[in-house]
Amino acid sequence: MTTGAEQGEIAEVGSPVLVPADPVDAVRPWRWMTGTIATATLFLGVFNAHAIGAWFDELPPSPVTEPLRAPIASWVALTTRLGFDAPRTAVRKRWEAAQAARFGTEQPGEDGSAR
Amino acid sequence: MLFPTLSFGLFFLIVYAITWSLGRSNEWRKIALLLASWFFYGAWDARFVALLFVSAVINWGLAAAIVRSEDRRGRALVTLGVAANLGVLGYFKYAGFFLEQVAALLQPLGFGRDLPLLQVVLPVGVSFFTFQAISYLVDVHRRRLPAASLLDLTLLMSFFPHLVAGPIVRGADLLPQFRRVPTINRGTVAAALLLILWGLFKKAVIASQLAGALVDPAFFDPASRSSFDLLIGAYGYAVQIYCDFSAYSDMAIGLAALLGYTFPRNFDQPYRAASLQDFWRRWHISLSSWLRDYLYIPLGGSRKGAVRTYLNLFLTMLLGGLWHGASWSFVIWGALHGGWLAIERFWSRHRPAGWRAAPRWLGILTTFHIVVLGWIFFRAQGEGEAFAYLGQLFAGDWRNTLVTPLSLGLVALGLAIHAMPVAILPAIATRVRAHAAPIVGLALGVSILIVDAMRPDGVAPFIYYQF
Secondary structure, eight states: OOHHHHHOHHHHHOOTTOOOOOGGGGSSHHHHHHHHHHHHHHHHHHHTHHHHHHHHHHSOOOTTTHHHHHHHHHHHHHHHHTTTTHHHHHHHHHHHHHHHOOSSSOOOOOSOOOO | OOTTSHHHHHHHHHHHHHHHHTTTOHHHHHHHHHHHHHHHHHHHHTHHHHHHHHHHHHHHHHHHHHHHSOHHHHHHHHHHHHHHHHHHHHHHHHHHHHHHHHHHHHGGGTOGGGSOOOOOOOOTTHHHHHHHHHHHHHHHHTTSSOOOOHHHHHHHHHOHHHHTTOOOOOHHHHHHHHTSOOOOOHHHHHHHHHHHHHHHHIIIIIIHHHIIIIIHHHHHOGGGSOHHHHHHHHHHHHHHHHHHHHHHHHHHHHHHHHTTOOOOOOOSOGGGOSSHHHHHTTSSHHHHHHHIIIIITTTTTTSSOHHHHHHHHHHHHHHHHHHHOSSHHHHHHHHHHHHHHHHHHHHHHHOOTTOOOOOHHHHHHHHHHHHHHHHHHHHSSSHHHHHHHHHHHTSOOOOOSSOOHHHHHHHHHHHHGGGSOTTHHHHHHHHHTTSOHHHHHHHHHHHHHHHHHHSOSSOOOOGGGGO
């Protein structure tokens, strides 16, 4: 008997996005979702502009990217001047201190490779 | 285009805006999603978009013919379809390996060097969409599923959240959802956002840090490392592959949910499994249930006596190992899992009457270490390197030359995740959905900022992209 094929796997093992229903679920859900995503995007645009600048620098030059390069560089410079990059820098510094901590003389590898 | 990158973030925001702006026009919505999925896939290699499309058209045509056919012709058509799908998979995945093995066999006879050297570029996700197509054809043939329209089937096979690394979402789950206009609710959105955030943390912080600082150096040159390094390195890989692959699944499920579609669970705290059978109910659930429904049960399952049951378990896992790739180390990995599953089944049937069952903690510990042993073969570049790793692991040198407080802490965290209450995510989601959007958005933004500050420069591809 193949319960998976007969009823679908969601019926068999569930889904992590299915949560118990509540009346608040139906209160303008699309507006709530879009408002949440838009707020997070704007927040990151201001406080994580460094990441946007670094990403943009790696994009190959094209008619789409070139006109945007100067405005993005200005935006990154402005947010840095106003100190909006400070929270990210503080977290990064602590994280790098944690990476540098040693029990003794061990020599770990470098970040960012796989398999 | 990897999930945890700004390129993908921008792509997703555009897709999100377009699909939801199409309102109640379900057909246009699906067309937009299909074009977006092809764009996403084309970002790897545009040539394979054609492969994806042709595969969908052939499977659609076969399913339509199967529906119109009487039983014997239908069976012939489904056999043809399964063979065609396996042929595609076989060519891209195993042709080079097969020729290498034949050449090695013919070498002593003086013919080996005459065989062509075949370097086939593997289309990303081919293992996933061919398995999806096979299950669709079989389900249509068994009348468990009505034949889908060309648009629905093409979107089923191409839908970008699951396209390159699963979950293997079956037609029975997704096709009915494609037939109606998706709806959304706050609880699902909250759970989806939490899943994406959690996946981002597991991949960008835990998996990436462990890969670079611990696992890669341990597996690169095990001979220069101590037994302690290699033991923690093996545990580290167990955590890395879990955090890497489950992160992809979490993000895929979350992204699909934000577009209005529900995917099944793919991971369920696998390292708290008390047996290997239990492990496979918790690890890559969509693959293990696929293998159960479309391989183990058609082979006879447990219906043909004890010996056939053990053989079927072994064969299923052996082929499951080969599904991951053409190499002897994957074969050994599959054989280890299949063999241990058969031993577990034998023991459950033949345990002496007076013997009590092992305590659960012992089952968890044993299962975890069998799985870790398998991961050494899975991770090593070849079977020789895996045996070298094992040899050095038991060399008895317990100095530490590699393990840092951070990597040890992340290994511990990755294992501690498995002790969390199972329903913690829905519990948090039910609290999150009650708050105003700006508050939730700010909390989400702060969390992503923290994760982004901790990730390495550049994110490595997901481990399962190569399968």
